[in-house]
Amino acid sequence: MPGKTVRIKDIALKAGVSIGTVDRVLHNRGEVKAATKEKVLAIAKKLNYQPNIAARALKSPTSYKIAVILPRSTGNNLFWEEHPKGIELGKESTTPFIANVKYFNYEMHNADDFKQEALKLIEWKPDGIIIAPILKNETIALCHELDALSIPYTFIDTNIEESNALTFIGENARKGGRVAASIMDVGVEQDKDILIVNIAKDIDNVIHLNLRNQGFMSYFMDPGKRNIGLKITVEVPSGDRQGIYETLDRVFKNNLNIGGIMVSSARTFVIAEYLKERNLEHLFLVGYEVYEKNSQYLKEGIINFLISQRPVDQAEKTFKRLFNYLAHNTTPDKIEYQPIDIINIENLES
Structure with a gap:
């Protein structure tokens, strides 16, 4: 469509699907059949669709609620103290927007505790979520709920490939x-x-x-x-x-x-x-x-x-990718593997 701005509505008409379906495909959120997704993306590419970032920014909120669900750092499980350090670093880059971050911590390997914190998380109605999906079955159940609510989510530390996560940054x-x-x-x-x-x-x-x-x-x-x-x-x-x-x-x-x-x-x-x-x-x-x-x-x-796997760096990057998606409509790569560092006494200080 030369000389004309291509809208989501135009893609929906061409593809024979709803505007909501096109929106989910273009913003990589919610479940869409593979064949439908492929068709929508092909039409968007053919029509040279470009998201109207400026228009979106005008109606974007100035603050966003980011929920983070991580294992609780207690006893001999102190590794999980590292990730919040990176998330707090990521918050520093959100100006002029405001990031309201709330942590939902569960006992490591305790499925019931994870479920309770997941319920609290959904009740808080966040704009986006960072998840450490240590417990596979319970995380998949949470992801299905988030997909239904069209709430974008990202993974840190661990990836679940069969999910609709916006991005995963971490170790292979x-x-x-x-x-x-x-x-x-x-x-x-x-x-x-x-x-x-x-x-x-x-x-x-x-x-x-x-x-x-x-x-x-x-x-x-x-x-x-x-x-x-x-x-x-x-x-x-x-x-x-x-x-x-x-x-x-x-x-x-x-x-x-x-x-x-x-x-x-x-x-x-x-x-x-x-x-x-x-x-x-x-x-x-x-x-x-x-x-x-x-x-x-x-x-x-x-x-x-x-x-x-550099947990602080990993968490900071994940926060920035999610926040940029919410505030600026930038879609990150689906997977970004962190370097795997080998540390001994000789290079520990560096």
């Missing part, structure tokens, strides 16, 4: 697992066994730990790997000290050939504490995330390597 968890495996392959003696520790309740419902484990095991299925020892997986459903110690004591009593440990979560320092108390500091220990307690044991030499 499978590759993160393979990176850990490659470090273990070099650091553990060729014929020694490797222990994989998962500190999680109902691990089948914890996406990122599953993907890391899959990546870790897939590495050793490839031909030509150096380590030929057993790969022993243990799940510790309780994060408390006694539960972890009792589980590991049984494992080491029944497996005398363990040469290294990979911890699939950020609570690597808990295993480091165990090794120190049991005089097992000689074992090669690899885990995830750089923060105070993990860094302490890295400096002591009990943790050998940490793999980091």
Whole structure:
């Protein structure tokens, strides 16, 4: 349509669908059949549709409500203190708009607590949401509700590919697992066994730990790997000290050939504490995330390597992408993988 501004209404007429359907496709929110989505996008491209950013800005609100649902940072689960730091940094870039951020924190691996916080979140009626989708089933249920309400949402830390999330910024968890495996392959003696520790309740419902484990095991299925020892997986459903110690004591009593440990979560320092108390500091220990307690044991030499996905940077970027979508109608890339950093005592300070 040369010389004429193409409207959403024009695309809807051409596609034979409602204006609401076109809006959901163009703004990547809500569920639309794949064939319909493809047809709408093809017509929009053919008509050279350009969103009227200026007109949208005139009727845009000056403040936005952003909800953030994250695990509660308590006890030995202090990793989740990092993400709010990045979100607060992101808020600094919203001028002249105002971002009203409200946190909804749930107990890690507690599905009922997640559901209760999700209900509170929806009642608050946010304009957009940042989700750490640790619990897969419960997060998918929440996403279906948000899709029905046409509320855009983004993921941090973990991705659910079969969702309508606006964007995901974070680690490629499978590759993160393979990176850990490659470090273990070099650091553990060729014929020694490797222990994989998962500190999680109902691990089948914890996406990122599953993907890391899959990546870790897939590495050793490839031909030509150096380590030929057993790969022993243990799940510790309780994060408390006694539960972890009792589980590991049984494992080491029944497996005398363990040469290294990979911890699939950020609570690597808990295993480091165990090794120190049991005089097992000689074992090669690899885990995830750089923060105070993990860094302490890295400096002591009990943790050998940490793999980091930069949670502060990740959260700041996610906040900015969501806010720019709300305030300026800019649609981010669906997935943006963070660099996977390998940290040891030599580069910890940098």
